[in-house]
Amino acid sequence: MTLAVIQMASQADIATNLATATRLLEQAAVAGAKLAVLPENFAAMGRSDLARVGRDEAEGVGPILPWLARTASELGLWLVGGTLPLPPDGQPQGKVCACSLLIDDKGQRVARYDKLHLFDAEVSDAQGRYRESDSYAAGDRIVVADTPVGRLGMTVCYDLRFPDLYTALRLAGAELISAPSAFTRVTGRAHWEILIRARAIETQCYMLAAAQGGEHPGGRLTHGHSAIVDFWGQVVAERDEGEVALSAERDVAAQQAARERMPLSRHRRFSAPRMASGTLE
Numbered sequence: 001m002t003l004a005v006i007q008m009a010s011q012a013d014i015a016t017n018l019a020t021a022t023r024l025l026e027q028a029a030v031a032g033a034k035l036a037v038l039p040e041n042f043a044a045m046g047r048s049d050l051a052r053v054g055r056d057e058a059e060g061v062g063p064i065l066p067w068l069a070r071t072a073s074e075l076g077l078w079l080v081g082g083t084l085p086l087p088p089d090g091q092p093q094g095k096v097c098a099c100s101l102l103i104d105d106k107g108q109r110v111a112r113y114d115k116l117h118l119f120d121a122e123v124s125d126a127q128g129r130y131r132e133s134d135s136y137a138a139g140d141r142i143v144v145a146d147t148p149v150g151r152l153g154m155t156v157c158y159d160l161r162f163p164d165l166y167t168a169l170r171l172a173g174a175e176l177i178s179a180p181s182a183f184t185r186v187t188g189r190a191h192w193e194i195l196i197r198a199r200a201i202e203t204q205c206y207m208l209a210a211a212q213g214g215e216h217p218g219g220r221l222t223h224g225h226s227a228i229v230d231f232w233g234q235v236v237a238e239r240d241e242g243e244v245a246l247s248a249e250r251d252v253a254a255q256q257a258a259r260e261r262m263p264l265s266r267h268r269r270f271s272a273p274r275m276a277s278g279t280l281e
């Protein structure tokens with residue numbers, strides 16, 4: 001059971017980014033991967049017309065959704081389509097969501113997760129402030145889905161700072177958790193590795209942390225350090241910056257044994273049953 005995460009340094013041009021992602025996913029497939037996670041905003045970074053990009057996709061005239069379906073089926077890979085902008089289901093106008101799609105190896109859409117926590121934060125004088133909620137609407141539910149490599153819980157980037165979400169995913173049976181990301185260089189240096197390892201340790205899940213790592217339009221710098229972290233918090237694959245396909249094996253028996261030796265889910269005194277039922281409302 002080989003898992004892969006893709007790191008990119010995406011630019012504004014969608015066709016160029018999709019060509020890069022194709023090349024990296026081909027490498028993941030050659031390495032034997034059955035599921036690969038693309039980073040946040042893999043198809044486009046630094047564009048001001050994301051709502052239009054998302055509406056084109058929803059109307060069936062954009063390039064990203066057909067590319068995801070074609071690439072998954074041609075390579076025989078399950079894909080987590082990092083994030084792309086998509087209008088909320090049934091609401092074609094207005095803000096888009098930062099949407100992470102799970103696509104099976106026939107190119108069919110299996111699950112959709114809309115980023116729950118939006119990054120509205122002042123990072124530093126040099127890196128400026130982010131107001132993701134100006135252009136994006138937040139999701140309102142947790143998502144787990146079964147794949148050939150295990151039950152996947154879906155998250156995105158800034159979600160990593162909210163451990164209750166990960167607890168809810170574990171309670172919903174997650175064995176692997178995807179976290180496509182575009183951490184800033186400043187916050188990434190301080191917190192990224194600690195966050196992804198902590199989420200792995202406390203959920204006893206594999207973390208598939210696929211990041212943007214490099215320079216983007218407008219001088220935006222991302223931290224990179226994409227990684228696959230195992231259920232014990234060990235970083236089993238990692239790359240600092242630039243384009244790369246990382247892969248690692250999921251050891252099902254070892255993960256099961258670790259969960260039995262230290263049964264965190266049985267020992268939990270504070271649970272979040274409201275969230276584990278699948279909705280936050």
Ligand SMILES: O=C(O)CNC(=O)[C@H](CS)NC(=O)CCC(=O)C(=O)O
Nearest residue numbers: 041046119132157158182183184187
């Ligand atoms: O801006 C874009 O082009 C794409 N979107 C993102 O990169 C998102 C929302 S602004 N970034 C994050 O969530 C960073 C979180 C983070 O860095 C932290 O929690 O420290």
